[in-house]
Amino acid sequence: MTAEAQKGHNQFGNLPVWDLSDLYPGKDSPEFKADLEQAKALASQFEADYKGKLTELTKAGKLVAAIKDSEKLGDLSGKIGSFSFLQYAQKATDPDRAKFMGDTNEALTNLSTKVLFFELELNRIEDADLEAAFEKDAELARYRTWFAELRKAKPYQLDDKLEELFHDKSTTAYSAWNRLFDETLSSLTFEVDGETLNMESTLHLLSEKDEKKRESAFKALGKTLAANSRLFTHITNVLAKDKEISDRWRGYDNGDGGLWQVLARAGRGCRAVL
Template sequence: MATIPRWDLTPIYPALSSEQFKADLKEVVLLANGLEKDLGSPSCNIEEAVYAYERILDYLENLSAYSSCLLSTETGNPDFLKAVNQVEQEALVVQRLEVSFLNFLKRHEQEVHQLAGEGEPLCAYRYVLSELLEEQEHLMEPALENLASDLARSGTDAFSRLQEAISSSATSEDGSGSKTVVQLRNEAFHPDRDVRKEAFEKELSVWKTHEVAFAASLNGIKGTTLTLDKERGYASPLDRALKQSRIGPEVLTALITTLEKNLPMFRGYLKAKAKALALESCAFYDLFAPVGTGGKTYTFSEARSFIIDQFSLFSEDMGLFAKKAFSNNWIDAEPRKGKVGGAYDTSFPLARQSRILSNFDGSFNALSTLAHELGHAYHDSVVLSQSNLLRSYPMTLAETASIFSEYVVFQGAISACSADERLTLIEHFLQDTTQVCVDILSRFYFESSVFEKRAEGALVAEELSALMVEAQKRSYGDALSVYHPYMWAVKGHYYSSDLSYYNYPYAFGQLFALGLYAQKEKDGSIFATKYRSLLEKTGSTSAQKVALILDCDITSEKFWQEGMDIIASYAQEFAHASDH
């Protein structure tokens, strides 16, 4: 396989020890302290205060993304951990400023609404300013908010880092050698069931070894979330999550109901997969097992060319962006010890660039993951020209561009392949959609039950594992014979006090993206321009209004079912092929 790249962070900062990094750390504190002082003055100009606040957020996001990128590729590096802690320390000043800024807006609420009126200087900010004013109503007293921010560093944030550090470095040791849990999880794609099963059992053993630490972390984070959300006047963590997602409960109800109604279709696919694999039923370690002999492997260079080509066929703009990301070394795709598993995209507002982390292994799944993260990065590139408050899109819409990009690549692959390759690609698509719909639903069920139980007291690891299996049985039903009791330890999304329920946005993104792709087929060549316009608006209004740009009603089960129907057509084709 050709050389797999590591990213180049020097255009962001020459080095962690550079004067530029140190200067920006000082600058963000100076600017924040200066603005906080100004906000207390009766003569403080609202418009100027908004712009100054955004500039401070840009500095902080730049510093935070940089230090996090360093640590995520070397989780054991003490200098990188120190840098993350240092940025978090300075972030406390900005978090205190946020409270002051929201209270400032509230004190001048009438004038804020006037400035955000039609034709006024802050007209473009109308939605986000109203959102900030609503958020202010959920603030505790300033002293309590400041204390909560300070305590998070040695509480919820530390618990989150502990989960990340253990899950990226924990190993299984036996006579055959040492493997990280990331390497063991990658064996889930191995064609030999014995290899998959052995890796699965070793993985479970690793999680069990560290289950006390994971359980303590999850209890600490979920307990803190319950306490703070209650003190801030939210009905529940889900209530806050919906506001962060910029959707109403009616949207979530329509989405979850559609997912549940289509569970029989997904279970039918898994039973057809078991048949194709000559099994009585699938186990959890069979979910990613390859089907057919058409599975192609890619060098990184081949994956790069394919993604650029497919993006370019959809949109010249998107293709040029992907080429720039590859050419400028924005991607760290080499798997290695100490590097976190999975994949993510992060942006640097001061540099107007993004960076992508992945763990490339040559599979189509790895190629698809690259396309997914490049979709995120493209979305960032579209909104980075806008000011901070107007480009901060919600979780729901964050997954739309990424999953849309995945589907663009999938369509490119399936349109030029042999019959056997087609079966393999369809099965890969169904693997992914099963994860994003069925497994995500199990995670939604699990998180709901954890919050319910955690309100009554702390949960030991065995209880968390039991809740996890119960949630998986509820989603997968009889389509699986063996479940994964430690998925609560695997998924870092559970370990955040600021973002609860980071699960349903993936299902939202999957079905919304498929609905958009169906619209593309109707609109033809003009769709790419409309799609970019939609992405441009994702940070400045509600998800429902963004969807209406392309006449999509996300409060309707009918809309979500249109996306499901695309999945069902492939599930039907796969079932037919497995019968023959």
């Protein structure tokens, strides 16, 4: 597979692109649809098997089975999500690819909501019970470092319903704004010496030996980015405020009050410098 080069700005001709067939033959393939349905089924089964039972399983020496089932689901959903993102990243301006990634992310968010309880409940297991389980089960003890990292989030966990709300809203909160930024940036074009170029080709010209070409590319970048600065500023402000809200609810100590307050105190009305 190759990607067509823009005229005059690629001495190597058509360059190779990712071959995603090792993951799935295509976004409409039966293999992809089957794996997505399997992931949904695994998530539902995981919830039925383990929700509300992790402390009991820990004391009974059976917690490692839940961890392995979680890994199995994580591997499958990771494969699905990777394929969705990579085919989108190949051509972020393609609306069909963008829709496919959006639909896939929504499906993965819905199924992951069913297993959201897992890490929350793991952090509610008493330290003494978990340590005793480590001593009895060498296989479980292999996950000791993972548990140590997981428990760092324990002081900042919210109740289950709030965690579920934060999780469900992620697709319409920071994830949506990140996607808007990426798609907008990918769609921009730059007029350089009478030729319309995309971002990659224009940035490439900044490394040209010819000073005039570098200058033309630099001015084209500045002109187009400045024309879109209002949108990019708004995206930055929303993301900063979104993080401030999340940090405040979780009780993180931001010291100086967080990026949102810093920008406001600077008298910029949170107009970030791009």
